[in-house]
Each structure stands twice: as structure tokens, then as C-alpha cells.
Amino acid sequence: MVYEKKYGNGLRLVVKQMEGLLSVTMGILVGTGSSWETDSEDGISHFIEHMQFKGTKKRTSFEISDAFDRIGAQVNAFTGKDMTCYYSKCTSDHTAEAFEILSDLFLNSTFPDEEMVREKGVVCEEISMNEDTPDDLCLDVLSSAFYGKKNYGRNILGPADNVKCFTREDIFRYKAARYCPENIVISFAGGVDIATAEALVESYFGVLEKGVFEMREKSIDFAHLSLLRKKPIEQVHLAIGYPTIHRDHPLAYALQTMNSVLGGSMSSRLFQEVREKLGLAYSVYSYISAFSECGSLIVYAGVNPSSADKAYDAIGKVIAELMEKGISEEEFLRGREQMKASMLFSQESTPSQMLLYGKYMLFNDRLFDFEGKLDAINRMTKEDANETIALTFDDSRKAVGAVGNLDKPFAL
CATH class of the missing domain: 3.30.830.10 (Metalloenzyme, LuxS/M16 peptidase-like)
Incomplete structure (x- = not known):
């Protein structure tokens, strides 16, 4: 209840x-x-x-x-x-x-x-x-x-x-x-x-008095830069960000499913290509960072400096193929099941549920509807997930951050 x-x-x-x-x-x-x-x-x-x-x-x-x-x-x-x-x-x-x-x-x-x-x-x-x-x-x-x-x-x-x-x-x-x-x-x-x-x-x-709370204005201006923090360390840590839909967009769950296919699991395209096939990274993955006004899809990899450019290009090729061909029905079904399992697993964790229902109330001023969300995930289609690809990947809008022993930032 x-x-x-x-x-x-x-x-x-x-x-x-x-x-x-x-x-x-x-x-x-x-x-x-x-x-x-x-x-x-x-x-x-x-x-x-x-x-x-x-x-x-x-x-x-x-x-x-x-x-x-x-x-x-x-x-x-x-x-x-x-x-x-x-x-x-x-x-x-x-x-x-x-x-x-x-x-x-x-x-x-x-x-x-x-x-x-x-x-x-x-x-x-x-x-x-x-x-x-x-x-x-x-x-x-x-x-x-x-x-x-x-x-x-x-x-x-x-x-x-x-x-x-x-x-x-x-x-x-x-x-x-x-x-x-x-x-x-x-x-x-x-x-x-x-x-x-x-x-x-x-x-x-109950004794707290109603304040004079005023919501502050927040202007979102995307910078689209490539920045490097040069450090004499063993690996280059690379992150690529693409602007995408906000937290409560109707396609938010479809975006999560698409991300699962791209880099959210061991069977994902990034993991299989960059780590398993090319051996360029121990850690490579992608995730969604979403807020009320905007969101981003972020790809991260830790690589050897000598193969940093090769890894950057390999990530780009995986994304390019995703943009060209979309995800398959098999990939979609796998990603959707992973999302459903994650939601169901979280139902057994009191910290997860405290945060889930608390955050939703804080940002949406209404109760989180678990059954409704689960139903929405079940009704989601491969076409929904593929639609989020076009809403996300645009190289003219991406940004790159890197830390490591490189001479210059990655090219955009």
C-alpha cells in the first residue's frame, strides 16, 4: 500500500x-x-x-x-x-x-x-x-x-x-x-x-511555518566542448555525452531500453565490441543522466593512452551503426526484460523504494504509479526504442571529457 x-x-x-x-x-x-x-x-x-x-x-x-x-x-x-x-x-x-x-x-x-x-x-x-x-x-x-x-x-x-x-x-x-x-x-x-x-x-x-519559497530560474545552455584534464596516470578516462530527452518524457523508458542495448550490460554492443572483440577497455558502459528539463546519454571507457584514439573511434562506429540500423527485435526484448527485472528487484529494497517514491513526489507532486509504469513498459515497442536513437545521437551536439596523459583533447 x-x-x-x-x-x-x-x-x-x-x-x-x-x-x-x-x-x-x-x-x-x-x-x-x-x-x-x-x-x-x-x-x-x-x-x-x-x-x-x-x-x-x-x-x-x-x-x-x-x-x-x-x-x-x-x-x-x-x-x-x-x-x-x-x-x-x-x-x-x-x-x-x-x-x-x-x-x-x-x-x-x-x-x-x-x-x-x-x-x-x-x-x-x-x-x-x-x-x-x-x-x-x-x-x-x-x-x-x-x-x-x-x-x-x-x-x-x-x-x-x-x-x-x-x-x-x-x-x-x-x-x-x-x-x-x-x-x-x-x-x-x-x-x-x-x-x-x-x-x-x-x-x-508540523510546526514548520510555510516559507517564502521561490523556484529559481534555470537556463540550460549546452556547451558542446571537448575538454582534457592532463594527468600522468596509467589510463585515459574518456566520457562522451549526447543531449537527450528529459526525465518524464513519454519515451523515457524506451530510451533506457535503447541504452541497455548500447552499453547497459555485458551483452551490450559497446561491451562486446570495445572490450570482448577489440580488447581496448576493461570498463566500458553507457548510462542515462536525466533531469526535469533535460537529459544526457553518457558513454564511459577507461583505456590505455596508446589506444585511446582507437577506442574513441570504435565507440563512434558502434554508435554510427546503431543510428544506421537501429536495434533488433531480439535486442529490444532483452533490454525491456532487463528494465522490468530492475524495477521488480528494486521493490525488495527499502532504500530504493524510499528514494523512488520520495523523488517522484518531490519532482512531480504526485505518487509514483508502479503498476502503471510496468504496464507502460510492457506496451513499449521496438519502434519506440528506435525513435529515441534519432532524439539522442547528433555529433554536432555531443561533448567529450577526458582525464589522462594525452597531449590534446579528443576531436569532436
Whole structure:
């Protein structure tokens, strides 16, 4: 059973009951992330996510961690381009305790000065770690090549110079603008009673006053660049991005099916050609990155510098053949079954369901219709999947990002 409630202050609650489970995952989702930041705010969504765990009016940073550990609960958070999420997983009998602690760190953080200083160092180390993780860095370079330096082109971590300068006043100002009840969804999934979830939310969040939330304008300007971050490392990490349809487009599932055929599995064309046949890469795959306004299909490969051009050309040939001939009925059916299996598998995971129903409510303001989506996938045809090929692949609109020991960027 799935339950929703919308409160007078704009807050939304969604509960996905999963019968027979002895655990529950609860999440507080905020519709903000790096894509909503200004230049001076660049990195603040992620920094706030860290600072929320650094002490409240009644708990120190250690006491927050200790309180979760004492009930055997897991707690974490993450920041994305368009969303920040704070979540905990616990046994069902500790639902009330876990939600109280999660609510406390979310609503009552005090951002002590001494913790601000320490956490700036932690985040700067995270930025340095990202610089030393070339596959992640490659995708950040691609984001800049694809979107430029604004909105979805921003690195979630932000620049170290910004992080070092953030103040408590900056945090309170940003939270007042973005952490409004109208921009928050609370999601429960698992062995949880609806009445319990509703009572907990009303107890801790019902007193929140409706804010003056204003949706910020976001202009999407594709950059179509090829960028290289030269580093003396063993591999070249290569990513190619193509603009495609947005997250809620009628052909979104058809796009996922087409991507599965291209590079989403071990039987995919990219894996079979670039790795199995040519032996040019250990890791090669493609995936969809989709947002409310736009989307992209991204191809990634890690290759030897001496064969980087050959791998780049091989990827291009696989895509060219896909554009010329489309996918076969056999490939379509295989890709569709993979998508259906993935959806069904996720039904057994409380974190996946918390996020699925929470995100859908956050971005669409209505319940996710699982049966309806599954029916739509079953009605999808090979022609739908092939239609997305023309909507995606256009070399005049692609972007390329690379990290490695090369002398120049890849040619567009």
C-alpha cells in the first residue's frame, strides 16, 4: 500500500508499506543541489549536508552518531545536482527513535564555529580525493564540457576556495531560501505503520511555518566542448555525452531500453565490441543522466593512452551503426526484460523504494504509479526504442571529457 499526505505548510509525506519486512528506511528529501546554486554559493548544498551532522541544540556530533548506533540504525546523506537527501534505515521497532534523531539533525543543527572549521578541512580533502579519482573526475570534466560552468555543469563539491569562505550566515541564508516545507518530501518505505509515520511527521515537522519559497530560474545552455584534464596516470578516462530527452518524457523508458542495448550490460554492443572483440577497455558502459528539463546519454571507457584514439573511434562506429540500423527485435526484448527485472528487484529494497517514491513526489507532486509504469513498459515497442536513437545521437551536439596523459583533447 502507498499513502500520501500534503500538509498546509507545503510539506509532503509518502509512505510505501512493504508487508513482511522487519526494517524501514526513512528519508528527508530537499529539492536543492548544485544546479540551483549561484557562483558564490557553489558547493554550499554539499557543505550544508555535511554540517547538519555536526551538532544540534541537544546533541553533539558524537552523540548523533552514538544515538543511531545504540539502536543499530544506519544513517547517511548525499547531495546531487538537483536534490539533497538525509536518510536512516532501522529495524521497525526503532522507527520512532530513528526518526526523532534524523529530525533533530535536520531541524535543529546549530553549525558550531569549531565544527565549521574542521568540516571545511574534511570537504577540502574530499575535493582532493575526487581529483585523485580519475573516473569520477572524468565525469565532472564532461559535465563542464556538456553544460558549461552553470547549473548541471557545476561540480557538486564546489571549489575549495568557496568552501573555505562559507560562513554560518551563508548557511542560514541558503537554508531559508531552499529548505522550505514546500520544497521538502518525507518518505518512508518498509515495515512501517502508516499511522505511526504520519504521527511522527506531524510531531516534528508540523510546526514548520510555510516559507517564502521561490523556484529559481534555470537556463540550460549546452556547451558542446571537448575538454582534457592532463594527468600522468596509467589510463585515459574518456566520457562522451549526447543531449537527450528529459526525465518524464513519454519515451523515457524506451530510451533506457535503447541504452541497455548500447552499453547497459555485458551483452551490450559497446561491451562486446570495445572490450570482448577489440580488447581496448576493461570498463566500458553507457548510462542515462536525466533531469526535469533535460537529459544526457553518457558513454564511459577507461583505456590505455596508446589506444585511446582507437577506442574513441570504435565507440563512434558502434554508435554510427546503431543510428544506421537501429536495434533488433531480439535486442529490444532483452533490454525491456532487463528494465522490468530492475524495477521488480528494486521493490525488495527499502532504500530504493524510499528514494523512488520520495523523488517522484518531490519532482512531480504526485505518487509514483508502479503498476502503471510496468504496464507502460510492457506496451513499449521496438519502434519506440528506435525513435529515441534519432532524439539522442547528433555529433554536432555531443561533448567529450577526458582525464589522462594525452597531449590534446579528443576531436569532436
